[in-house]
Amino acid sequence: MSLVNLPPKPGGFIPRDRTWQPDGLTPTYKTSVRRSPQAPLLSFPSTLSEETSPVFGHHLIGPLDNDLILNYAQPGQSAIGPRIIVHGRVLDELGRGVAGALVEFWQANAGGRYRHKKESYQAALDPNFGGCGRTITGADGSYEFRTIQPGPYPWPNGMNDWRPAHIHFSLFGHGFAQRLITQMYFEGDPLIKRCPIVGVLKSQEAVDALTAPLDMHQSVPMDCLAYKFDMVLRGQRQTYFENRKEGL
Amino acid sequence: MVQKLHDYLRESPSQTAGPYVHIGCTPNFTGIDIYGGDLGTSMKTGPVQGTEITIKGTVFDGMGAPLRDAMIEIWQPDAAGLFPSANETRGTPDPNFTGWGRSPGDMETGEFTFDTVKPGAVPYPDGRMQAPHITAWIVARGINIGLHTRIYFDDEQVANAADPVLSRIEHQNRVPTLLAKKEAAGLYRFDIHLQGPAETIFFDI
Numbered sequence: 001m002s003l004v005n006l007p008p009k010p011g012g013f014i015p016r017d018r019t020w021q022p023d024g025l026t027p028t029y030k031t032s033v034r035r036s037p038q039a040p041l042l043s044f045p046s047t048l049s050e051e052t053s054p055v056f057g058h059h060l061i062g063p064l065d066n067d068l069i070l071n072y073a074q075p076g077q078s079a080i081g082p083r084i085i086v087h088g089r090v091l092d093e094l095g096r097g098v099a100g101a102l103v104e105f106w107q108a109n110a111g112g113r114y115r116h117k118k119e120s121y122q123a124a125l126d127p128n129f130g131g132c133g134r135t136i137t138g139a140d141g142s143y144e145f146r147t148i149q150p151g152p153y154p155w156p157n158g159m160n161d162w163r164p165a166h167i168h169f170s171l172f173g174h175g176f177a178q179r180l181i182t183q184m185y186f187e188g189d190p191l192i193k194r195c196p197i198v199g200v201l202k203s204q205e206a207v208d209a210l211t212a213p214l215d216m217h218q219s220v221p222m223d224c225l226a227y228k229f230d231m232v233l234r235g236q237r238q239t240y241f242e243n244r245k246e247g248l
Numbered sequence: 249m250v251q252k253l254h255d256y257l258r259e260s261p262s263q264t265a266g267p268y269v270h271i272g273c274t275p276n277f278t279g280i281d282i283y284g285g286d287l288g289t290s291m292k293t294g295p296v297q298g299t300e301i302t303i304k305g306t307v308f309d310g311m312g313a314p315l316r317d318a319m320i321e322i323w324q325p326d327a328a329g330l331f332p333s334a335n336e337t338r339g340t341p342d343p344n345f346t347g348w349g350r351s352p353g354d355m356e357t358g359e360f361t362f363d364t365v366k367p368g369a370v371p372y373p374d375g376r377m378q379a380p381h382i383t384a385w386i387v388a389r390g391i392n393i394g395l396h397t398r399i400y401f402d403d404e405q406v407a408n409a410a411d412p413v414l415s416r417i418e419h420q421n422r423v424p425t426l427l428a429k430k431e432a433a434g435l436y437r438f439d440i441h442l443q444g445p446a447e448t449i450f451f452d453i
């Protein structure tokens with residue numbers, strides 16, 4: 001065992017704060033009742049199986065993958081709706097940018113309608129809007145994409161439940177333990193506080209963490225408004241000490 | 249007063265993947281032709297080392313109904329126990345194996361299928377060897393935060409008996425919920441039960 005002059009190595013992931021994250025069973029979101037585990041989760045320290053993950057290279061991303069206004073549109077046409085830029089950084093719990101993270105996003109169109117066989121809302125499809133995009137974060141964890149502001153939509157839960165306007169995000173960092181899916185809401189939306197899915201969050205601070213402010217600094221005059229949305233993945237301890245017993 | 253840990257951030261709160269996760273993660277599966285194909289559809293980019301296997305399974309809710317709107321991802325080492333990851337430092341993994349698969353399940357039945365290789369063994373942090381296993385992650389409408397589990401193999405009795413994770417399970421009668429059952433040469437079944445007497449063990453890792 002040596003304690004001298006070792007470079008830092010990634011250690012285990014910081015345990016997930018289950019007092020902050022939503023519980024599985026949240027009866028006001030009815031579908032969770034039959035889809036939430038009833039036994040306690042089994043805890044163990046992260047191993048290589050959770051501390052590694054696939055590598056997604058920038059070559060994966062096509063030029064329009066982060067432009068939902070154009071990536072499904074006919075040539076010369078574009079999606080209908082308020083044009084917005086969504087941008088921000090993917091950080092870890094230690095405040096460091098997560099470079100090379102795969103960020104995938106999907107959303108309803110400006111009328112609140114998804115392009116999906118099982119979608120039953122009567123709002124019209126937009127022939128020029130597919131509703132999905134993806135990008136990979138830069139060296140500082142930054143990302144951006146262009147889209148239209150999605151509309152709110154009704155969903156079967158309570159008698160008259162409506163989702164606030166939102167964009168779904170899937171995040172893939174550097175370890176499978178960091179895998180996360182979440183949603184972004186828009187500042188000022190009166191439906192946020194009425195939504196049973198937002199309602200699974202345990203504090204106003206958690207709701208605020210998923211609510212993107214309007215960002216006039218990045219808004220493009222006569223073209224696009226902007227919203228800034230940072231996301232945080234689990235952090236990984238750095239260890240300077242090789243104090244594990246190896247080879248037992 | 250003490251100094252504040254002000255540089256530290258909180259993990260973004262999770263929200264359900266919702267009923268349309270497939271639009272975002274496997275759009276081609278939903279009929280949105282984009283990107284030249286869905287990520288994670290194939291785990292092999294050429295001839296692979298080791299034993300090729302297929303794993304099939306279905307995710308069931310507490311009423312025994314199959315989920316048809318789930319997304320399942322798996323992550324595993326190659327046949328030699330090496331991960332195709334940037335942070336793999338122990339050797340060079342099989343260049344034709346991605347280690348990562350993503351399945352939306354069958355449109356009608358919800359059954360997922362992964363064509364992969366039998367994983368090699370990987371050490372636990374204390375140096376003991378773990379039994380061969382695959383890490384799995386399940387998201388769907390009604391699941392507020394993605395569920396982590398592991399797929400072990402029922403034909404690895406000796407390695408399973410010595411596995412550091414399996415051996416810390418208090419209720420050993422639940423261990424079979426983590427075992428893929430061999431149905432034929434190269435074919436395993438791993439059903440996932442979100443609730444009920446056969447509830448799969450899920451992990452907080």
Ligand SMILES: [Fe+3]
Pocket residue numbers: 107108163166168266
């Ligand atoms: Fe949605």
